[in-house]
Amino acid sequence: MGSLLATILVASHHAHAHAHGGMTMADIMAAQAGRDPWADQPRHAMALLYLLAAILATGTLCHLARAAEHRFGAVRRLLAPANGGLMVRWRAAARSLLMRRYYGATTTAWLVIGGVMLFVTVMSFSIQPYYREMIGMGSSPLALRSGWLAIALMPVVVLLGLKVTPLTLLTGLSYAELNVYHRWFSRIMLFLSTVHTIPFLVQNGNAGNLQTWFTANRSLLVYGIVAYVALFLICISSFLKLRNLAYEFFVVQHIVISILYIAFLWLHVHKLLVSDKYMYATVGIWGGGILMRSFMHIFPNVLGGERRLRRGVFNATITALPDMLQITVPVNDQIRWAAGQHVFLRWGGMARIMQNHPYTIANAKLMSDTPMTIMIRVMNGVTQALYDEVMQTSPSGMRVAGDAAPSLTKWVSVDGPYGAKIPTERYNELVLVAAGSGAASIVAPLQAWVAQHAAALATAARTPHEGLPLRVSVVWVARRPAHLATWYETPLREALASLKQLGVDATVRVYVTQPEMATAETPGKAQPSAKIGSTTLVAASSGPADALPESMTGMSVAHGRPDLAVLLPQIWSTSAGRVACVSCGPGPFMVAVEKAVVAQQRVMARGASRVVDLALFAESYGW
Known part of the structure; x- marks a missing residue:
């Protein structure tokens, strides 16, 4: 994200300040006046943030209207009267266009993602000039614009990736639904980083100055290259087929590479105009999400009902059914949940500490002492190993007609619940x-x-x-x-x-x-x-x-x-x-x-x- 932003700025305003006639900084700023100058580049980042804020406001209004419809009879009779009407027909027509899923995302999501992609593309390429008349007059405006647009997306991407996020309250979308935007906005960042890099290479390559420029800015370039490679790996590994090949590995590498990316990106753009503010926001949002999640685990009674989060360890009963594991967790009143929510389960002690998987809760919380039931289809890997362990409790090694299903008790870590409920x-x-x-x-x-x-x-x-x-x-x-x-x-x-x-x-x-x-x-x-x-x-x-x-x-x-x-x-x-x-x-x-x-x-x-x-x-x- 903005992988060579600092390089372009520093190269143009330091390494080349005295090239082509020994232009001073005042000369450079005068030449840039009215031509998308370097000092005004953060305005492109703000324009993108305004667009995203407008999208969020629209989603919030739709969510509030939906909630009001089901909470207040007068609103319900207006928007969805029992005898139908124009509002019913209009909403049905809109849903018929917007609710279909393509490649894992609804039409609505694709419109938002496509709209943001179109916006950043137009912002990058519609403004002239792409390059300064001379390399000593400053960096390529095309590279600068795309870099700042990428920086603006950074804190937004982190906010969309949190399991506990205020966006759920504002839009009614679960973190799993928001994760679609998290992945695709990251890929838009990679696109912008690539657009940001190419003009810089073209500008210095045409001037025959690549080696000199690289030598003069080695540290900043290394920071930018590492950040770019890290972002590339994050985006590639996020595709569904690769995630499913080794989910535990994906989770570990995603966290490690993300930390690496943010660290080197910050080194790359440190103290360049207002770039530090975006990096502070990124780290603050990520850290705040972790603290909020931890706080809700430690003090679950702060939020009531299904919004209560709890991480606990319980002595669960695990039963082997045909091709299925049934895990019954005696959570009592410690964990409450609503229909449609899920939890993350971990078992096997420290040997499987990173094998933390999401599973849908297969029963409703009807009473305070209702145990939680999880049904897990046996697949290769961790579920097959657990199934084999349970089956070993049967004397014959397999279930015989009329026999009780093999079962055992095991300590299981439960984290949750997460996800939006089904009302x-x-x-x-x-x-x-x-x-x-x-x-x-x-x-x-x-x-x-x-x-x-x-x-x-x-x-x-x-x-x-x-x-x-x-x-x-x-x-x-x-x-x-x-x-x-x-x-x-x-x-x-x-x-x-x-x-x-x-x-x-x-x-x-x-x-x-x-x-x-x-x-x-x-x-x-x-x-x-x-x-x-x-x-x-x-x-x-x-x-x-x-x-x-x-x-x-x-x-x-x-x-x-x-x-x-x-x-x-x-x-x-x-x-x-x-x-x-x-x-x-x-x-x-x-x-x-x-x-x-x-x-x-x-x-x-x-x-x-x-x-x-x-x-x-x-x-x-x-x-």
Whole structure:
């Protein structure tokens, strides 16, 4: 970021001050007057900060409007009246354009990222001149502008990368959602640093002065080169495929190289106009974020509810299920969380101190002593090693039908919770769509929604959601019948039994993709969905290990993969009011869900639906 800013300034105003006729500093400043002079370069950095402040203000206003809509009935009736209207149609039309994800980011995020990229490009290249008439008259204005724009982004990038950041309160975006901007703004910094470097090399190369210039400014050049290389490594290693290859290594190197980058960058730009102010801001934001996070861990009661942070060590029970680890942590009232949040877990003592991974919490905090449940799909690496350790507690080394699942107790470090909650209480209908172990992300919202609406119905003070119908639809795609029987059968069964008691319309559709799974009535063919209490669809199996438990026969079970482009619109065709779609699964699965939601937004924009608010809460696999 601004990797050769100091070099250009020093080279032009010191090494070359006496070149080409022995120009003095006064001569140089007079020649630069009115031509983007060196002394006025910080104004470009401020222009970028004004743009970013305007973007933040827009996001904050949208978040406040959204919060006011759900908090105040008058605002809700204005923005999303139960009978629809122009506001509903306009918002649906906007969402149909802005909510689609491409390469891990929403259209909204790409518009912001692209807007910032366009702004810095125009700011760098639209102003003339690119070079001074003579090298002794000063550094290339193109190099200076791009350097200052890069410096302006530095504290912003750090702020976007914090796990505890005020930006979450202002925008409603979780740190994971803000991390998209953190990564891409860093890449914009790398672009600006490259633009900043090239004019300097061209200017001195054309003058045949490279060796002399490098010798005269060796220290500053070395600082700039190290900073540039560090930023390049940070940006390259941040791409998803590289992060997933070795996540623990990524975390360690990211912290180490970031510290190295900031240190050498500061040495590179030290005392150049107001550059130190940006560096103080960068270090202050990073250090302040660490202090705030530590303070919230030490004094968790400062913030209430799911905003409380806590880092603790608990004696957890770890159970080995088919292809899955279930970690039950007795946190009691020490940690509170909301649906949709996650924690960082670490186990294995000092030997695995850097293996700190985020996992979605798979249950809701219904009582003060509710234990935390984490469901982890067994993959290569640390999860496979833990699974093997648990399996060794079984005498046969593997689970046998009828035996209790192997388990052990282990000290586990828990840090959290983090992430924005899913505000299930705002919606009269839930549509929960998950694939495989992604069902961990839909169980907690389901449990929270049931508890919230059970309490509202019990008070009889008012009808929740202004009399709109309450409804829940669950779609779960699993690979094996054994996954249905052991992963989420108990919480799903309990939640659905509660819904039945409340008289809530609830439908569960389960799809099994493994070939040997088929329904009893028509093997190999998907059957119509069945509501709670139906026992018409029972899974056939090849043996006891693949059989569904009797308690799951109340759900619709079908073989094959559902066509979400057909299934989800069918669900929404009979929906009314405010609907939350919560989804988790692999990339292609999530794309299918998002396309279906976008299509429904278009239906709403045409005024052809009774749904007035359709919100998508999506989570993909990955760190």
